[in-house]
Amino acid sequence: MSEDPFVRHRNLLFTVAYEMLGSAVDAEDVVQETWLRWAEVDHSEVQHPRAYLVRIVTRQALNRVRTMARRREEYVGEWLPEPLLTAPDVADDIELAESVSMAMMTVLETLGPTERAVFVLREVFDTPYDEIAEAVGKSSATVRQIALRARNHVAARRPRVAVDRDEQRAVVERFLAAVQTGDVQGLLAVLAPDVVLKADGGGIAQAIRKPLSGSDPVARLLSNFALIAPGGVVEMVWINGAPAARIEVQGELTAVSLVFEGDRIARIYAMRNPHKLTGLVGETALSRDVTA
Template sequence: MRTMTEDAFTEHRPLLFTIAYEMLGSAADAEDVLQESYLRWSAVDASTVEHPRAYLVRVVTRQALNHLRTVKARREEYVGTWLPEPIRTAPEAGEDVILAESVSMAMMLVLETLTPSERAVFVLHDVFGYTHGEIAASIGKAEVTVRQIAHRARRHVQARRRRFEPGSEATQEVVQRFLSAAATGEIQELMDLLAPDVVAISDGGGKVVAARKPVVGADDVARFVLGVLRTTTTTRTRVEPATYNGMPAARFLTDDALDWLVAFEIHEGRISALYGVRNPDKLHRADAVRAIDRGEPSHGNHDR
């Protein structure tokens, strides 16, 4: 028989997972944080908590902050380019534009450049709409300090954020045309679908062959894609359209095993970035569709 404690945690789990994932960039780490948070929540008499969601958000935020500080060193030692662990999202995830942008590969990479406190404050305020006062209670800092952190983080993000179109039928069509051109080796058709300053970022984690540095420019990216397809796919490889991190994507499966995942950033009808994940440690957790949610926006969403 389910308890009040279990019901409250289950009800808010998509929101709690999304907060932890955006703070950590890893679904596995986010799940660890949720497990730790549930253990703390289960030790509390839920009937005495007036606002369970607010309480759980505070617990998850604190656990994610603790976890984030421990993984920073691990990321600095990562072999090659680090990309967030991809999460498979439902196609309708793109309907919430703020949420889709916040979990996109581009935004997650920007969030990686923030300090742990800046990341927590930006995610909670600008994505989830919590007030500076609510955030202060979650991270154990004075409200005036949180305001300063929020201003600094927002300025940093705005200077680095990339504009893109969330996954939709139109963006998936661009991806399909790109894949068709790649399959036939039509390099000019590929280049026509790429923005002049397109960038391709690959993550092999040092475990499989992948470009160690970003590839930039339509000509170089087109040739890079054709080279990867030539060396990593066989007659047993099939390609499936999907949505990951709120972005149109393609799954490359060989003998039904996922061995390459590419998420596409599209702006004004052209591909502006490709994010290719080949690290098997990240791919083996990428199949499950994740429920992500922002919950009901806080009443203080505009207290800037």
């Protein structure tokens, strides 16, 4: 008996929903909604199950955006995408790793819902324009225009300097060692001069409410960790396909994602909202599934 198409493509469907929504919890809900609709369909009449399932998950994700917009209006402080603990081999698929990186996820947040859906489906999953058009309810010509606009928007905002993963890992190790020891000079050595730190506490966990800019103030803030959390556990993990940090202090978790420009850390995203840290419980399987 052949494997059910939904089961075979489940990781792909979750990845599509997550990249469209920036929320692992909402993406999981969308996948479950997709399963319920798939269960009601006569599978023998579906000629291309993968395309059909991607269409359902796209429509469900776009519906979910409205609910998320209402939640964000009431959100306290900075809103950041939910981090996901991933296996190191996610980095082996360069396009997948870049598409789920925190750098890309934050850029995708600046797109409108339809633009984001079109960009993700076309640029990440290589979905044909006619299939995207059917999924988002637009003509193929309109989808091509949206794709071009979204591509230019993203290109203007994504980090321009790529850095080797091994080099990233070495910088992260130096960064974490400096944080643990309160070494301000060590931090200044790995931070870009115009580094920006953003934290998401959601009004639940303590976090700075506004972005902090500049290597000196960021380094001094981070150096306080050694003083206020002497028993804290700091370890390097892979988050969203890149080297990152998991910090635990008295049972409270923080996920620290880093964005590089060259060999310096240009952006630091600290997720402290416990409701948005469920993705750190275990590794999330992601897939582009482009050859399926």
